Amino acid sequence: MRRIDPRIWDALLAAAFVAIGVIGFATRTHMSDEPPAILGYALIVIASAPIAWRRRAPLLVFTVSSTAVAALSLFGYWPEAGYLLWVPTYSAAAYTDRDRLLPVLIPVAAAASTAIVVGERLQRGLQGPSIVADLVVTFGVPVVLGRMTYNRRRRIALDREAAAGEAIATERARIARELHDVVAHHMSVMIVQAGAARAVARTDPSAADAALRRVEETGRTGLGEMRRLLAVLAADDGEDRAPQPGLARLDELLDGMRATGLPVEAVVEGTPGPLEPGVDLSAYRIVQESLTNSLKHAGGASARVLLRYGTDALELEITDDGRGPPEGDPTGGRGLIGMRERAQLVGGELEAGQRDRGGFVVRARLPIGRETPP
DSSP: OOOOOHHHHHHHHHHHHHHHHHHHHHTSOOOTTOOOHHHHHHHHHHHHGGGGGTTTSHHHHHHHHHHHHHHHHHTTSOGGGGGGGHHHHHHHHHSSOHHHHHHHHHHHHHHHHHHHHHHHHHHHOOOHHHHHHHHIIIIIHHHHHHHHHHHHHHHHHHHHHHHHHHHHHHHHHHHHHHHHHHHHHHHHHHHHHHHHHHHHTTTOHHHHHHHHHHHHHHHHHHHHHHHHHHHHHHOOTTSOOOOOOOGGGHHHHHHHHHHTTOOEEEEEESOOOOOOHHHHHHHHHHHHHHHHHHHHHSSSOOEEEEEEEOSSEEEEEEEESSOOOOTTOHHHHHHHHHHHHHHHHTTOEEEEEEOTTSSEEEEEEEEOOOOOOO
């Protein structure tokens, strides 16, 4: 259902107050010495019609309406016309910040109140409590209600701003993890291959050439993933984005690690099936980061990747028989933090540490919410 423009509601509200004012003015008790009725009708219209602009110019509407109602009272037309100020007063309080509201509200309300008091005393001789009650209803109650609305709208705006800031921070953290995983993995592979090429450059030029080709291929792949991430940063919401890697590309990842000299064994238990994109990406990145750490720190050891598909969770276990990252290594530490964040992001958990028999192990448990195949 299409939402009606608030300006239309304001125009209808203004028309309603004009009609109510005109009818009320026409049915009131006329005074013998009052000015011509046409002036009274004109003041009614001046007091009510500006309500149509109550959101766009609330202080101006309040000032014009207050002046017209004050004139109605002073001229002796209609001392009870203060109700025409309910909506303008409420709108001024509801749509204006305090620093702009008070310098206008206080003097205009004081002047209008004085005019209404004088008019009521001249026409009816009202005293004390009756006049005070009228002024409280005319100005006090609408101001209180308007400020309540203003504060509620401000809280909603602040909540939305906080939510937007949190979403931006979350997205930045996600992109930082992606950048770290991509750069760390491909740079580690390139360093290992470059070192291998340098070691055999003189004794086995063909092997050195093959290692350098793998450096080139790894560099191109890493550059492509970097460009994809940067494209995501620059893309509009409606643009298509390249798919994120998942466990479907695990064999490709393992082949790349084997080509760098890290023997990797893969074991799958249970029945594989489609996974939610977040779980699929997190699982792939956890395996990738774990093997990257093994390549950097295991020192010629071998690694093993276990995927265990259960009914409610996917369990990962990546082990190697090397020496593991040294104490205080900032790169390895950041990688472990990133893996834990990835697991927690999808409601899972991750632990990592040295094995009793030597080597390093990363274990993760990611909840499964499997997609239904198309």
